[in-house]
Amino acid sequence: MSNATAVRPNLADEREYVLGTHADESVRLGVQHRLWSASAHALWERVGIIPGMTVLDVGSGPGHAAMDLAQIVGGRGKVICIDESAGYLHQVSDQAKSRRLDNLERILGDVHEIESLLIDWKCRIDVAYARWVLCFLADPEKVIEGLSRVIKPGGKIAIQDYFNYEVMTLAPKREEFSRVIRAIGKSFRDRGGDPDIVGRIPGMLRRHGFEVTHIAVNQRVARPNEQIWHWPDSFWAVYVPRLQETGYLTAEEASAFFSTWQDACRNEDVFMFLPPVFDVIAERK
Numbered sequence: 001m002s003n004a005t006a007v008r009p010n011l012a013d014e015r016e017y018v019l020g021t022h023a024d025e026s027v028r029l030g031v032q033h034r035l036w037s038a039s040a041h042a043l044w045e046r047v048g049i050i051p052g053m054t055v056l057d058v059g060s061g062p063g064h065a066a067m068d069l070a071q072i073v074g075g076r077g078k079v080i081c082i083d084e085s086a087g088y089l090h091q092v093s094d095q096a097k098s099r100r101l102d103n104l105e106r107i108l109g110d111v112h113e114i115e116s117l118l119i120d121w122k123c124r125i126d127v128a129y130a131r132w133v134l135c136f137l138a139d140p141e142k143v144i145e146g147l148s149r150v151i152k153p154g155g156k157i158a159i160q161d162y163f164n165y166e167v168m169t170l171a172p173k174r175e176e177f178s179r180v181i182r183a184i185g186k187s188f189r190d191r192g193g194d195p196d197i198v199g200r201i202p203g204m205l206r207r208h209g210f211e212v213t214h215i216a217v218n219q220r221v222a223r224p225n226e227q228i229w230h231w232p233d234s235f236w237a238v239y240v241p242r243l244q245e246t247g248y249l250t251a252e253e254a255s256a257f258f259s260t261w262q263d264a265c266r267n268e269d270v271f272m273f274l275p276p277v278f279d280v281i282a283e284r285k
């Protein structure tokens with residue numbers, strides 16, 4: 001089955017995680033993938049993804065990482081994208097067609113139900129990759145448990161996610177900025193997510209038959225004249241208005257934030273300490 005969908009996406013049933021699944025967020029995810037792709041590729045090399053493998057992209061979004069992975073595993077391999085957003089899975093399909101990739105499968109559903117959604121893939125996955133997904137979930141341990149059933153013995157899980165997210169700051173520090181970081185953390189937690197999720201992951205992995213073989217951090221700093229500055233810049237544009245709409249910020253707080261940010265964009269002496277993105281690799285025993 002090439003480029004097939006196990007469950008047919010129905011746009012009327014669109015489910016949204018906290019950042020949404022609208023067009024601007026989809027574009028932002030593309031920018032984000034581009035700016036963090038070096039650390040993704042380094043992790044994929046370290047975990048040993050090679051041609052012929054079957055890789056599961058957990059919470060694939062519109063498939064920016066999945067397209068790269070599909071090229072790496074090649075025609076003899078397969079990439080399975082699972083996401084709760086029908087719209088994002090349509091984009092995976094469109095991208096696959098335009099790049100002439102026929103080794104992607106799409107599965108629509110909640111990753112908490114991964115075991116039943118992947119019933120045909122029991123013990124057949126070589127590597128499961130989960131980037132920026134576990135931090136949004138109410139019960140990430142259920143996902144790890146499900147993954148322990150679909151990853152083959154000796155197979156791997158590779159995670160990129162947050163710990164100590166709220167350490168993110170503008171330097172010098174500004175209250176208008178720090179207030180928004182606190183609001184982001186609260187908005188994630190109120191929906192059941194955890195911006196410190198990586199702190200809990202090694203224990204979850206061990207409880208479900210994985211041995212953690214690698215933990216490292218990608219700690220980056222952004223200056224206004226650097227490419228990586230575009231990452232926070234594009235995130236604020238999408239998420240600060242949403243924080244205002246959902247009552248986490250007042251109009252005055254959002255406006256004070258953007259004015260501080262615009263000043264920062266013009267000031268070569270400031271920098272931003274980005275949220276730490278952790279790499280975790282574990283092997284299924």
Ligand SMILES: C[S@@+](CC[C@H](N)C(=O)[O-])C[C@H]1O[C@@H](n2cnc3c(N)ncnc32)[C@H](O)[C@@H]1O
Nearest residue numbers: 017059060061083084085109110111131132133
């Ligand atoms: C920040 S995006 C990350 C997308 C992709 N992993 C990446 O690195 O570009 C989070 C994704 O997780 C998906 N997601 C969140 N909760 C989910 C759930 N319970 N089941 C399935 N997908 C979920 C969202 O729809 C979204 O596509």
